[in-house]
Amino acid sequence: MKYLGRRLAHGILLLVGASLLCFLFTDLAPGSFFDEIKLNPQISPETVAALRSHYGLDQPTSVRYVGWVKSVFKGEWGYSFAYNSPVRGLLMLRAGNTLLLTGVATLLVWLIAVPLGIWIADHPDAWSDRLCRGGTSILLSVPELVLVLGFLCLAVRTHALPVGGMASVGFDQLGRWSKLGDLIMHLIIPVITLVLAGLPILLRHVRASMTEVLKAPFVQAARGHGVAKTRLLFRYALPAAANPLISLFGFSVGGLLSGSLLVEVVTGWPGLGPLLLEATMSRDLYVVVGVVMLSTVFMILGNFLADVMLVAADPRIRMQ
């Protein structure tokens, strides 16, 4: 408990530090949301100055930071200049879409990588192992952007899949199952891209951990006692190999909001990616800070979850 309390306190400190740095760096970036408005001859400099004053942009950074912290506690998370609304509502809608995409992809990555990694670790240097090692090497060297563009080209040529967005035209008129089918069709390209990008790393980690543990003397001893293969793999080897995988699981949870930004932008998925890009381009300060902070919260929560799971799962860590 003491260890977890320390980790939690560490996480909170990290969150405060990240928010300060995020605020500082966005403030250091040149220009502001109202710079483009200044170029419009129909809007007077006095109006722009009044708008800047209204949104607190004429205040020093420290004052604006304190104001932003207060708005976080009020549940607004700052105010979007572009959408003229509190940031929280904007983020929640988009974060839901992002979580749907990354949640499905992450689940698939783990469902494929763990059993496949265990299997190839149990058959070292077999054709399946060589195929997986070769395949993951190729996938690791291909950028995510190339993959998603390749799939979009394929979709455009074959007309088999929708090429962007989250819903087809006339989505609202569809029945419940048709809506679900339409959503699944739109999910296919971004999900496959994210799975192919995330699978090689996890698969290699599962294989490496299991290969190492399968050579451990206690596993050899269990084999010598006649322990059956399935029990040996899942009751003996997998718990001992789980540590690096639990840490990776923490990263997977942490990356749920930030891992798909590029794919979302390219496929037009209405998640946090396009919102962040748009807000960065237009210097919508609080939206950028909101997205970054939400991703940081997920990263800290993911790592905390991994710490809790490690303590629960491994007596060696509890002993330490």
Next chain:
Amino acid sequence: MTAEQGAKRAAKPALVRVKGLHKRYVHRPVFSRSEFAVDALKNVDLELQPECLTALVGASGSGKSTLALCLAMLEKSDAGEIWFEEREISRCAAHELAWLRPKIQMVFQDSAGALNPFFSAAQIVAEPLEVQRRESGRKLRLRACELMEEVGLSADWADRSPLEFSGGQRQRLAIARAIALQPTLLILDESLSGLDLVTQAQILNLLADIRFARSLTCLLISHDLSLVGQVADHIAVMHQGTIVERGTRQRVFGNPQHTHTRELLAATPGLELAFRTAQPGMRT
């Protein structure tokens, strides 16, 4: 060993006979046609006499542990034969080895790594009995506690994690687990390395007691020749995957024939001389 005991044992057929054993480890990089191969065992011949302690000595990387793993059927050899109790076992499939598993047990060097950190001491000792369905329920735990006491560990420690034991205690726990199934052959793979001299002596005494009480045949793998000189009946010397010399302890240490045996003995000053003095008739 008395002359009578020696004659009795000599009359029995060898418990283990190894003939022309080969083991090659091959690694093939993914995008390459070439392969890296290491011949860990080359044409190994060995016999283990029943109820004797045979020591396998040699430099690191000479193939001692690979031979032990092949004998325990934890590694599959590529060629050659392994006969155990007059049955050829080297080509047996995994499901055909059920009868053999309880008969050959191994104690590993790394006592911390050899015990499942997710199990308690009692669970570790009881594991082979449970797997082989020898005991179950309350009796299983009682038997595990008895075995712990047999190797000098208090039954009160049954629920402790193996991480809470010292190196010597962990090795005792590993021995308790190994003898649980009443094996015929016990392989000790560098089991005394890394222990202080007092603990080594305690474990050696424990092994001697267990060996005589249970009529165990032992294969002791070690690079500590002075230790081997104290306890072994027979000695086999391994060099680059081959057994270059074997015989009784007096013969191998008192009258070494192979250059590598002489080199090993030269690294332990006084040992060869001690054996020569003990046997004045030997050629020098």
